[in-house]
Amino acid sequence: MSKTLILYFSKTGTTKRVAEAVASRLNADIYSIEEEDTYSHQDLDWTLASSRANKEQKDSKCRPAYKGKLPDLSGYHTVIIGHPIWWGIPPRILYTVLEDLDLSHKKVAAFATSGGSTYSVSQDEIKNIIGPQDIEGRVLSGQNAVDKWLTESGLL
Structure with a gap:
């Protein structure tokens, strides 16, 4: 088993492609977070004030459910979390997932x-x-950015 796990959430495929590039570069395991109630195209339309994503992102207490069971982290030293940025912050489903994981003894990026x-x-x-641990984070957009981040953050 790899000592690094990439946990990611992606709806358009962009974050998935970057997560796969990171996982490939680190020879890491990868886990896709899926929402229990699938987002439709209209749910994700930021131009509609009444869209589900708009409502979720504006509600700081919103915690959309995820599908399935999260992976067992006991065999991992490092957990890397990948997500899109929606309205300046991670999608609310990421809050649900992170609140359900114990990352206290993990290196997190x-x-x-x-x-x-x-x-x-x-x-x-x-x-x-x-909680109060160091987190190395960055917006990534391609293989060069992935390689640079992994090297600069000490993950590679």
Whole structure:
């Protein structure tokens, strides 16, 4: 078993592609977080004020359910979390997942995909959920960015 696990959430495939690149580079295991109630195209349409994603992201207490059982982390030293940035922060389903995991004795890193956001607010949100540990996070957009982040963060 690999000592690194990539946990990621992706709806358009962008975060999935980056997660796969990170996993390949690190020879890490990978786990896709799936929502219990599948998002439709309309649910994800940020231009509709009434879209499900808009409502979820605006509600700080919202915790959408995930499908299945999360992986056992006992065999992993490092957990890398991948997600898109929605409305400046991780999707609310990530909060559900992180609140259900014990990451207290793990090295945690995180990456996001985004069309324009930086990672600082998302990183703060993740730190608020998992506690006061160092988290190396960055927005990634391609293999060069992946390689640079993995090297600079000491993950490679």
